[in-house]
Amino acid sequence: MNFKNIMLHKTTVVAFLFLLLLVTWICGQLTVNNDDLQFPVMIKTSTTCQTTATSNTSELIVFTPSKKIAKLLTESLCGDNVVAKQYGSVIGYWGYRTADSLEFVGKGIADLILAKNNIMAAFRAESTYNYQPVVGFSNYTAFFISSKEKPRLTKQYFLDKRIGLLDYPTSRSGHILPKQTFKELDINLANLKITYASSHNELRDLLADGKVDIIASFWKESDATRFSKNYITPLSNNIAGTRWYFKMQQNNTDLLCAIQSHLLNMSKDQTLHYYQNVKPYWSCNTKSVSFIKGLGDE
Structure with a gap:
């Protein structure tokens, strides 16, 4: 088979495969209902x-x-x-x-x-x-909240405690103010046992379930059913x-x-x-x- 025939043969094969692919795609379009391709929104926001x-x-x-x-x-x-x-x-x-x-x-x-x-x-x-x-x-006040004792604002007190904070760098009561307090007490964050939560309610659950010893948050009326108001220590007043x-x-x-x-x-x-x-x-x-x-x- 000479070179010209070889090239003609290859061109014919490619053309056949292309036509086969085209026919397959057209058949697919005719048989598939477009409504089946509309995926539901999993999370509505x-x-x-x-x-x-x-x-x-x-x-x-x-x-x-x-x-x-x-x-x-x-x-x-x-x-x-x-x-x-x-x-x-x-x-x-x-x-x-x-x-x-x-x-x-x-x-x-x-x-x-x-x-x-x-x-x-x-x-x-x-x-x-x-x-x-x-x-x-x-305006509101930020607190350290414990379930068993009133938190003390001393370096030695926090070093052996499990602490719950919010995983939101912009949260004043659950992130900014407690970390400022640790800095003022000359505590290296690497030496603390910190558990981060995604919400204030999750922080309260951690404390109620005994998974942390202290949390940083605000105090609300319903907290009195789970914790003692005698066991809270203010961090800062008049937070906007x-x-x-x-x-x-x-x-x-x-x-x-x-x-x-x-x-x-x-x-x-x-x-x-x-x-x-x-x-x-x-x-x-x-x-x-x-x-x-x-x-x-x-």
């Missing part, structure tokens, strides 16, 4: 609702660490007349990790967000995106509470006041006293909307 302005494509974006709050607030805002004049839908996102908050704050994605003021300050969100506080929760921030890139005071009203009403239905004790940052009872000076970090 948002909820959406429509306002009465169905033809408006603008979206009001809300972010909160709580799925329950995201759903309640989203539905509440969708039924508001002021919101409907400006938006066609409201999307509520939730995320439990600090990284989720950082994503929404750092990129200015959310129009309304529940966040800590130290995160907002770290990204200069108020100057970059003009995020303004709308309502704020009361979490706040709702509104991205006010226009002087949109109608929407600001509408949102503040919904947040205040929603706080009344919260089970924890801390979340019921909320303060507005704006005076919306007069024709001239004004910031309430002096509220700040009191």
Whole structure:
């Protein structure tokens, strides 16, 4: 077989294989239902609702660490007349990790967000995106909490203790303040037995189950059913509470006041006293909307 015939033979084989592959693909497309290829969303992290302005494509974006709050607030805002004049839908996102908050704050994605003021300050969100506080929760105190004795703020005391901290570098009560205390006591973190938890509730479970001796957190009313209030030692007072921030890139005071009203009403239905004790940052009872000076970090 000469060279020309060899090349012709190889070309014929390649062409045949290509046609076979093409026919197989076409048959597959005809027999497979496209609906079978739609994979379900395994983890849902948002909820959406429509306002009465169905033809408006603008979206009001809300972010909160709580799925329950995201759903309640989203539905509440969708039924508001002021919101409907400006938006066609409201999307509520939730995320439990600090990284989720950082994503929404750092990129200015959310129009309304529940966040800590130290995160907002770290990204200069108020100057970059003009995020303004709308309502704020009361200041609180950070504690070392034990189940068997009152913690002592001495170097020797902590060296043989199993300690529970939050795995969130931005958490003041569960991470920043206890580590500051250890530094002030001249304790090398490498010499401590530290267990990191993903939430304050997980910290409490670790302590209640005897897996750690001490945790760093805040004190809430329900803690008295599991631990003794005699066995807590304050780390720092007057820590600024979490706040709702509104991205006010226009002087949109109608929407600001509408949102503040919904947040205040929603706080009344919260089970924890801390979340019921909320303060507005704006005076919306007069024709001239004004910031309430002096509220700040009191």
